[in-house]
Amino acid sequence: MNPPRLLEKFLHWTLPKDLKDPVLGDLAEEYLSLAKHTPLKANYWYARQALRTGLQFLFKTKRGLIMFLLGIIVFVGMTLMAMVMSGEIMMFVNVPSFLIVVPPALILTFASSEKQSRSNAFRLLFRENLHLNKAELNSAKHIFTTFGNMNMLMGWIGVIIGAIAMASNIESEVFSHTFGPAFAVCVLTLLYALLIKALCYAAEAKIQFKIINLAS
């Protein structure tokens, strides 16, 4: 009989390296002796121990990740709030504009980078104890720089295409009615690009701090 696997994994993830073996071993030992008599009580006991211990160490071992995720949540929350407060949120949604920006940027970033660098870039955001050398960190950081810049370029290209389309198609009789909505859709590509660039900048900054810490 083994302790609940999910809780054990959670605990393994949150505990500091030197406490993983003693803490998980002690809990497994006590769980086994309890489960021989009352399996249900043993599961409840293990859940209580694992959750309380895990949460206690979570803020020590995963502080960087929690703060990063909190920053992203606040950023997304504030952006959504600003959109809702400025009218209807659907006026900020335009699938073609999104398709002009993100897929090309994604493909160009994939084409210009190595698989290992891409994998390191995402692992660095969510794993605190990943130890890489300076070259690997720089390479991982460059993924976000490239993706962010590609989005910006595609965003501007979308604006220019939209402006050309407007200039070519809007007639003087209907200008006052159609210019506003057309212009709004035209600059949406830039908005999407800016939002993604901001997220990429946060990811870049997180890796940059690791590079600085490595040097000091």
Added chain:
Amino acid sequence: MSDKEKFLGEFEQFVLLSILKLGENAYGSTIRQLLADAVERDVTIGALYTTLERLEKKGLLTSKVGEVTPERGGRAKKYFKLTAQGQNALKRSKEALTNMWRGLSFSTPNKVCSI
């Protein structure tokens, strides 16, 4: 040892006394169980290890990695032992408490207790 380190908290005393009582068999699980049985302190293993680490940093106890057993899922035990500094700190705490309690008496609804 600085002045601040001379005094032990109540839980720290319980932990150090548990290690003394358990002798060679003092590791996380046995310490936790002894605390639950003897003083009814059902602490989480995380809270216990935080205290153990703090006491080890203060130099009041030492630890060593022990054997691996199948019921622990192949994970090693971590045994704890009091240092001379730890024993002195416990003695000081006991003397301080004894001195403070000496000559005190307090009444309960049915009888008067003298210490």
